[in-house]
Amino acid sequence: MIDVADEANAPVGASASPATSTLVEVAGRAHARPAAPASGGRRGMGPAVRKRLEILFFTAPALLLFLFFVVWPIIKAVQFSVYRWKGYGPLVDFVGFKNYISVLNNDVFIDAFKHNIIIAIFSILIQLPLGLAIALLLNRKMKGQNQLRTLIFVPYVLAEVIASVIWFQLLQPKYGVIDTMLSTVGLHGPAQGFLGDPKWALATVIVVLTWKYLGLAIILFLAGLQTVPEELYEAAQIDGASWWQVQRRITIPLLGPTIRTWAFLSMIGSLQLFDMVWILTGGGPANATNTMATFLITEGTKRSNYGIASAASVILFVVSLVAALLYQRFILSRDVLSDARGRKNR
């Protein structure tokens, strides 16, 4: 459930990326470090100065991009959110926190927030056991292992927009493939179709999201499985542990850091979810599948209430930031700390 950043959630993506990159760095650096201290400059500059310059030179483009495309838009969004603004002309109509109040009093936004939470919870509840089970199965030596792994990863590789359009067509009532298949075996979907019935729409979206992002969970878990030391399995085998015991007592606990990182990505992706919903349902029917991101896009681009849209985007940003920080503080911290300790002992 990673939402590849688009304009709507780019600011929030920024809050998430430092968190994930620290993890990657910590893991990667452990080996890279010894080679890092390069020999100092020979042309009079002190090695420290030269190193600083090097760092500055190489990070400046990225930093500038970050400032222009992440920090600056966030600042602008906060600014827009305290004005009533139609999208053009100067900012003159200062309204203070009125936009925030109207967003937080808007049932549609509150429902959208609830949908985000429901999607986040169900993504983890469904994809974790399912992904884990499939990853464990795929980790066994068997014929066609690689082909199976590739196959399972295909939905994730598909662009989200394309996947959504395909599913939209499959789910058409009466003429869609799924309805046709159901009717040939004597079953009937909801009369208004899976996407056209407010009672079914959100569940349908979650099913499609699961199909799309299960591959990512599996591939991450598979990668995590490769880091479990072979000796542990051998030792367990000598002790006479069954396959099931090995998985429960050794594999899954050692997969912990991977699972926690994946759950983090999944959660942030769920909070920022936009493209899939936008194409499948546009937030409808009867607002049944709105997310915070579709709400703010509708308010902004469709209704020209850019002030309200900005307020909603700031709220979305804060929600994601708080969720990310809490998660890091209470759940991910274990992984980061234990890794740091490990490095010190080395």
Added chain:
Amino acid sequence: MKRTPVLGALALGMSLALLGACSSGGDAESNDDSTGGGETTITWWHNSNTGDGKDYYDQVAKDFEAENPGVHVEVSAMQHEDMVTKLEAAFQSGDTPDIYMERGGGELKDHVAAGITKDISESAKETIDKIGGSVAGWQVDGKTYGLPFSVGVVGFWYNKALWAQAGITEPPATWDDFFADIDKLKAAGIEPISVGAGDKWPAAHYWYYTAVRECAESVLQESVKTLDFSDPCFVKAGDDLKKIIDSEPFNSGFLSTPAQTGATSASGLLATGKVATELQGHWEPGVMQGLTEDGKGLGENTGWFPFPTFTGGKGEPTAALGGGDAWAVSNDAPDAAVDFVNYLLSDKVQKGFAELDMGLPTNPTASQYVSDPALADLLKVRDAAPYVQLYFDTAFGASVGGAMNDEIALMFAGQASSQDIVDATQAAADAEK
């Protein structure tokens, strides 16, 4: 250590230069109003980006250049959605093309308030008089800001063959007749009506039309101006719509059906003979042609009838709901731009426009040249109508219109009452004041 900041600045500068190099490509298409030496360049954006329409507009620009030495017309033909998006960005950046398409109503009001659009009441007076009543949708506080070049009306497009198959010989004049026809169509195993409620506005057209049938012209005019919806006719409009929805005439899955994209959209269903009828604007035949493999749409089976009436409604039975496109001039455009929009509405240019069936011309001298029979019929209906009510969402502006459309779509989903629609619209309108 002292030199670090200098070198640091250098490093920063270099990366800035790199960034600059990346972005300079975007600045290339600046639209200067004039290029010294008495030469004037005017920029014109339009959406006839294919076939004869594009060639025709290129020719129009060339003719104008020939008649006005020293004036250069820079034409940008864009696909409609692209144009709308680019216009939106142009309004925000203040880099508006000299001549652009304006849909009128609340949108125009916002543009005028932001100082984007030029008042052409005086400079285009002759043309305005000639066009007559249609221009009303492009007036703000008595001043004219756009010259409509095509105004169409909404009505029911139907598949003559499917209606005949259900044993119906004549299109309905009242809703009581229509309800009977809906039952006949259903009995014949045909889905009566498709509606793209997923996109909301096609569903909203139903409420607009019931309001046009229930409300007197003066009430509608007043409500557009004052954004006051307290007249009971608006609630009655909702009640009428409720009746229509309760007769369950719509295609399965209509709540998520898109308006006109793809074969399973509302227009696609009509074009491929899957449903019998659809309420849609004057562009429908063209859309249907694009959605069928042979490029003919419904072809000979295309039929059209106006929105039926309700007994006891206070509205004019022949009044129509519609809208159109106008040429507007941006505030800082040179005078040549105003000359050009006058030229675009001239007898000559509108005649060619009509001959190519590019729309429903507003210059009365051009009406006779429309060759497409469906469009010609529509033109008669439009010209016979006592007035053409601009789509409410356009008339009220995006903010109020959006809230209204959302609530109407909720009624289609069975989750809003007649009063809810009025309340939601009024609440959004009050937030504007």
